[in-house]
Amino acid sequence: MTQKTVLNEMHRRLGAKMVDFGGWDMPLHYGSQIEEHHAVRRDCGMFDVSHMCALDVAGPDAKTFLLRLIANNVGRLQTPGKALYSAMLNPSGGVVDDLIVYFVEDGQYRVVINAGTAEKDIAWMNARLAEWNLAATCLPRRDLAIIAVQGPNAKSRVWQVLPETRAASEALPPFHSISVGDYFVATTGYTGEDGLEITLPASKAQAFWQALLDAGVPPIGLGARDTLRLEAGMNLYGQDMDENVSPLDAGLTWTVDLSSDRDFVGKAALLAQPQRYDFLGLVLLDRGVLRAHQSVTSEHGDGEITSGTFSPTLQTSIALARLPLGTAIGETVHVAVRDKQLAARVTKPRFVRNGRGLI
Known part of the structure; x- marks a missing residue:
């Protein structure tokens, strides 16, 4: 019930x-x-x-x-x-x-x-x-x-x-x-x-x-x-x-x-069993919306989005993702969105604090 x-x-x-x-x-x-x-x-x-x-x-x-x-x-x-x-x-x-x-x-x-x-x-x-x-x-x-x-x-x-x-x-x-x-x-x-x-x-x-x-x-x-x-x-x-x-x-x-x-x-x-992934942020560079479970491809291997949405404050799509160790802030990765590979920039896993964008 x-x-x-x-x-x-x-x-x-x-x-x-x-x-x-x-x-x-x-x-x-x-x-x-x-x-x-x-x-x-x-x-x-x-x-x-x-x-x-x-x-x-x-x-x-x-x-x-x-x-x-x-x-x-x-x-x-x-x-x-x-x-x-x-x-x-x-x-x-x-x-x-x-x-x-x-x-x-x-x-x-x-x-x-x-x-x-x-x-x-x-x-x-x-x-x-x-x-x-x-x-x-x-x-x-x-x-x-x-x-x-x-x-x-x-x-x-x-x-x-x-x-x-x-x-x-x-x-x-x-x-x-x-x-x-x-x-x-x-x-x-x-x-x-x-x-x-x-x-x-x-x-x-x-x-x-x-x-x-x-x-x-x-x-x-x-x-x-x-x-x-x-x-x-x-x-x-x-x-x-x-x-x-x-x-x-x-x-x-x-x-x-x-x-x-x-x-x-x-x-x-x-x-x-030490850390296996980096937990980082993504900001979409192309048009679309990032969602949970979308796969991420990088120079270091594959990862996955855990949470994604369109950010009303930043007016762009953002996500949290588990990415291969060694993935660098500022690096460009690609996210599988339907039948397309969309570009996204890697950021720190925090986008807004006290009303201000951090990326």
């Missing part, structure tokens, strides 16, 4: 085109995906991301559990509120899921996992807890909703609606969080823009959403969320990585701690 967030009826009243996304009935757009994209880059917009699953990991062994579970090192989280991005790996070094971990206090963390993988992830985590016999619990918080407000004016709009959060969050650095009453406010996001992600009781979500609407914040659907994240060079689980792809081949080496003595699931596999 398709699941619904607490805001489902509000999306429908706003005229959203609804689609199945990871088993959830979610808004694709509210009329114009392009206008929604530009709203976030130029002003701000809000996303219902309540389909994402927040988990509270707590107990005397919570830190030990996360140290063994994920590829990044939660030992680096020394200040309450600080967060990090990482992935859970399987023993072969493939990505079970990517996630964000927030350090709340000693013995307590909040972990946010993807919607479509939530059931699998929770089973995986509980199996590891049992296997390692650790004193910790992993509690899904489906009593909570998550609303992301992103864009250059996002914070001021949130503070207009929730003035009590301003003093606590105004000086909050990127990738940090703080609790203000019932609101868990985080400076994380998936657009490459400034903004806040607010986790709150599901019972308060509709009123908060309506207050943002009244303050002039437009709702943004999954379509614009995808073009925004791709412009920002952010991975999407199931496209840019999955259980058969190493994080080293998905541009996620920076989220993997191989330098310390700490052991974690998948570490031995990563050490035994």
Whole structure:
């Protein structure tokens, strides 16, 4: 059965085109995906991301559990509120899921996992807890909703609606969080823009959403969320990585701690099988649109696009791709688009940040 967030009826009243996304009935757009994209880059917009699953990991062994579970090192989280991005790996070094971990206090963390993988992830985590016999619990918080407000004016709009959060969050650095009453406010996001992600009781979500609407914040659907994240060079689980792809081949080496003595699931596999591909960006030089699974030919061998789209900000087609090692920034490669070989320029895998093109 398709699941619904607490805001489902509000999306429908706003005229959203609804689609199945990871088993959830979610808004694709509210009329114009392009206008929604530009709203976030130029002003701000809000996303219902309540389909994402927040988990509270707590107990005397919570830190030990996360140290063994994920590829990044939660030992680096020394200040309450600080967060990090990482992935859970399987023993072969493939990505079970990517996630964000927030350090709340000693013995307590909040972990946010993807919607479509939530059931699998929770089973995986509980199996590891049992296997390692650790004193910790992993509690899904489906009593909570998550609303992301992103864009250059996002914070001021949130503070207009929730003035009590301003003093606590105004000086909050990127990738940090703080609790203000019932609101868990985080400076994380998936657009490459400034903004806040607010986790709150599901019972308060509709009123908060309506207050943002009244303050002039437009709702943004999954379509614009995808073009925004791709412009920002952010991975999407199931496209840019999955259980058969190493994080080293998905541009996620920076989220993997191989330098310390700490052991974690998948570490031995990563050490035994080093990086095989470069994860880079492509900008199309010919007319057409780059899409996932299109093959790429270069002087160094063949590669594949993992995510591709037309960039509303740059007004050209862009993509993320796994390319042969040694492929250089600025090099020209060719992409198979239908029956043609189209030229594309290799770039860093980040195209837009804070409204500005980087290529």
